[in-house]
Amino acid sequence: MLRLKVAYTSIEDPYLNLALDEVAVRRFLEPFLRIWMNSEAVVMGVSSSLSAEVNLSEVRREGVPLARRFSGGGTVFHDSGNLNYSIVVPRSLVGDWGPELLYGRLLTAVLKALMNLGAEPEVRNQTDVVVKGRKVSGNAGYFTSTSNLLHGTVLLSSNLDKMRRLLRIPPLNAKSTADPVKYRVGNLIDLVGRRVKMEEVRVALVSSFSELLGLRTEECELDEEVAEAKKLVSKYRDPSFIFRK
Template identity: 35%
Template sequence: MVYHSPQADVWRNLALEAHLLDRADLDRPLLLTWAGCEAVVLGRNQNPWRECDPEALSAAGVPLARRVSGGGTVYHDPGNLNYGVITDRTRYEPERVYAVAERALAGFGVRLERVEKTRLYVRGRKCSGHAFAFRRGRALHHGTLLVEADLERLERMLTPALPALETAAVPSVRAPVANLAEFAPGLDIPSLRDALERAFIELFGSGPRLRLSLNDAEEEDLTLREAQLRAPEWLYGRTPPFSADLPGGRRVRVRRGRLDDGRGDWFRPEIPEP
């Protein structure tokens, strides 16, 4: 099964991934692709203040979201293509999922190189990161592909508010990045999406792209998941405990995104002295 989400909203698409992971008919593996608006997306177990500056993102009108999978923080804009393979856990083969992108890009003369477990590079620069979620006997393996993104803005949006703090949160691995269009002039989101779909069908034997149709109960589930992903309790409350020194020398401890000082306010690095 091959689906493309026409939605641009980051929370809607993240909710759709989670919905399909939990509820899709997985007689055959499923491919979902989407390209959305500008956003910064955290991994499930990350600290937003170490990965970016939530206040600066808000001032710039850039959404900050947290997904259900692990891994590092990624920047999305309309020049970024997102894709995910969802399958029964017993049928999950990581190599075949990576091969979808590798085969698709090979058709444009681009050779991807795997670095460690989750990153794809071209000529020493990162163009794709991957993350995973496993639950209820199912697997989600998804990734981003930088096609023609604004890389200067990417760097600005991923500048942390508090780069040095004490935490067990999973850190992102910083690396030089590149757009795939740099290595394949003329490559764009639609052409790469079509190539990914062809490669997926060749590797997994699934049929052509289908229109994603949800019944009333599924739409209700999707709406509920989207609301949960938007909630501060998910975005900030999932943050592992940490300690930090604020400007002016004040040291704070934060648990579940709230100050551990008896007041329980949501943490902000600019909180003034009491």
Template identity: 30%
Template sequence: MLYFISSSNLPAFNLACEEYLLKNYEEDFFFLYSNKPALIVGKHQNTLAEINLEKAEQEKVPVVRRLSGGGTVFHDEGNLNYCFITKGEKGKLVDFKKYSSPIIDTLQKLKVNAKFEGKSDLTIDGKKFSGNASHVYRNKVMQHGTMLFSSDLKRLNQLLKVNPLKFKDRGVRSIRSRVTNISDSLSSRISLSNFADLIIEEVKLKFPKAQEFVLDEKDVQKIELLMAEKYNNWDWNYGYSPNYLFEKLSNFPGGAILEIKMQIVKGIIQNVDLDGNCIQFDQISDFQTKLIGSLHNKSTILKQLSSISIDSYFKNISLNQLVSAFF
């Protein structure tokens, strides 16, 4: 077992690091990392159906898809994340309780009543502080989990607040739970860094032959390449979403109403149906054709619509209002 604490707080780097170590090393790993604010979506989720896109854009919070399944989570500097990568027998690789035990045991030693509950949750007095997910690769499993230590829970709830009625798809939906921070249950204050050190010590107790690991320059270069090609790429973070039907009714100041229905396949708009009192119906079929084949991406649609005369197709509605109706 090799262990380390990541020196990076870039969410795309740390998720790329997980995949790189899983697929390029034979050794078992345990490592911890803390990210700058970010929304991390599960592999099989529809990204737009899981996040408050408007708030994420306003606050410049990046959205990154991870390799494992499960629901969307919010990371910030008060959230400590852990990852186990181990080999095992096929069919017996996934064991959430086993790989959560260093976390539970560390907290028990701090006199915090932490428990493993349900399929993969860690709780304190019935409130969730950690969710876990896994990904199997050949004869190996990567299990990782969040740990809410001193996260901004208000911000978490705001960024994950979305209107589920806008999307119809087969993506995995996040299940919202009552959550709590670990720090609220500690009898004496410790820093997140101190908490990370205690978990590492617990891992070393459970794996006496564990040795410290450091990413070398070659590792970092390959992780950064994977980060650029995948984890910082719209195609992975948004376009990989399951195919979906987007439906939204928008009411604008002045009484304008616009209803949009779109079929999205691999992130690309396949068809568009529009209705409302602001439409110039004799021209609208030409407008709909212009959007077919475009990415369901705000910057793409803004660029597309900026090149045409909005007044030729719509009444009493601005460019920015029109763009907002598509998300």
């Protein structure tokens, strides 16, 4: 019987987490969800302009790791107040999804999870989840010949002041057509009026993705995938990749 495989990883190395997402989308031929956190890091999209989106002098001054992921989207700040999710959906299950279907379908699970936590979320700019006019979740997608990946964030109690120091918000190359809510971030705990716990967010996300896909969940270990990611991680630590744009 097909199940939604679920993994909770304790890895906080931003480079290894990026490598693990790449391994997951290439290896998993069944639905897979990973819930994870990074230590402090600034993470750019594959095509992000460093000079336009990152305050590099401040990043270096504060000693925050700078990384670049393999998917698109803009630059984000991760810390211990930020929960991340990565979901892989095989094309054999859902067919040939493009970006509109990927975001349109899978983000309904994120909306449902946040609703179950007491929020009133909506999607703006196709990839942003907004509560009370504040962006609490940003998302990016990646496609292979066999699978689709959506990975994103939930800002629960992130250090927004530090985020604003490290990132250029809005970026210097901001699109004039983008809804400006993209650059107005907020923490979930400030928007729902109670101290939402990280574990509540984990449970809500797993439940909502399970319900969306109509699949029961099954926890799994990632020993082989982590071993493969460790072989790949040098790509993400390579300055020529990080500073490519």
